[in-house]
Amino acid sequence: THVITSLCLRDGGCATVCPVECIVPGNPVDKYPWYYIDPDTCIDCGACVPECPWAAIFPEDEVPSAYKAKGGEYLSQPVGT
Ligand code: SF4
Structure with a gap:
């Protein structure tokens, strides 16, 4: 899977290009405050990656370590902050 990190500022372009419509807006008050990939x-397919203005989306095995938070939760603040 691809994952969206906390660099996401909710542009939403990724959701419009995903061929399987698996990117959802999330909810600012729940555990997925940014866009979320099911x-x-x-x-x-990688189509969402170049659509993000902030380069917030990564293949799961290429997520920068700073964005791998406790418990495997990618949609969170960088570890140690
Ligand atoms: Fe959708 Fe492809 Fe991005 Fe997966 S990699 S979330 S299928 S656009």
């Missing part, structure tokens, strides 16, 4: 539906 890992069970993502086909790893």
